[in-house]
Amino acid sequence: MKFRRILFQGDSITDGARGRNDDLNHILGHGYAYIIAGKLGYELAENRPLFLNRGISGNRVSDLYARWNEDTFSLKPDLISILIGVNDAWRIVNGEPGGATDRFERAYRLLLEETREVLPAVGLVLCEPFILQVAPIATKWEAWQERMPRYQEAVRKLADEFGAVFVPLQAVFDDACKRADASYWIWDGVHPTAAGHELIARQWLAVVQESHLAIL
Numbered sequence: 001m002k003f004r005r006i007l008f009q010g011d012s013i014t015d016g017a018r019g020r021n022d023d024l025n026h027i028l029g030h031g032y033a034y035i036i037a038g039k040l041g042y043e044l045a046e047n048r049p050l051f052l053n054r055g056i057s058g059n060r061v062s063d064l065y066a067r068w069n070e071d072t073f074s075l076k077p078d079l080i081s082i083l084i085g086v087n088d089a090w091r092i093v094n095g096e097p098g099g100a101t102d103r104f105e106r107a108y109r110l111l112l113e114e115t116r117e118v119l120p121a122v123g124l125v126l127c128e129p130f131i132l133q134v135a136p137i138a139t140k141w142e143a144w145q146e147r148m149p150r151y152q153e154a155v156r157k158l159a160d161e162f163g164a165v166f167v168p169l170q171a172v173f174d175d176a177c178k179r180a181d182a183s184y185w186i187w188d189g190v191h192p193t194a195a196g197h198e199l200i201a202r203q204w205l206a207v208v209q210e211s212h213l214a215i216l
Helices: 032-043 059-065 086-093 105-120 138-163 170-176 194-208
Strands: 003-009 050-053 077-082 123-127 165-167
Touching: 003 032, 032 050, 032 194, 059 105, 077 194, 086 138, 086 194, 105 138, 123 138, 123 194, 165 194, 170 194
Parallel strands: 003 050, 003 077, 077 123, 123 165
Antiparallel strands: none
């Protein structure tokens, strides 16, 4: 199957300050989605793949689910790439009302179940949420370290359960810290720098393009 409509979904990491109009100069934002779209769009120009970005800053999995009709199903994508989780953890770690209960895995599974029901042939790419020990999250590092590995394992498990491609990201960020300090890659422990987005894009391409969901 050729994947002609590729949709990136998630929070601010995916959003990348993307445009909200038809200005093609800004519509994909300035993050990993833009880098992936630029490389594959150039290499596969004859097939004219369409890359879409509907990441929204601050989103949790439950926020994705709430807008999934408008921002996913209505777009009829052939492949959906999801990177989500840090805001779910953020609200719990910081004791915010939105984190009163942990809905991450439950809401994620519900979203994937409905996606398989509505778009049974769609390709799914689930990206691992990640963090690095940089302020401000470093001040509550133990709580983050207790929460994030659970989310990472949940995403890996859901990928297996729903036949998705899993893109591991925590290990590649950890390895990158051997080359430069953590803040070089993720300036606040959550949001990648330009170099961090390049790292995500390279890992995504290395995994997805060697999988059964390779974009051709």
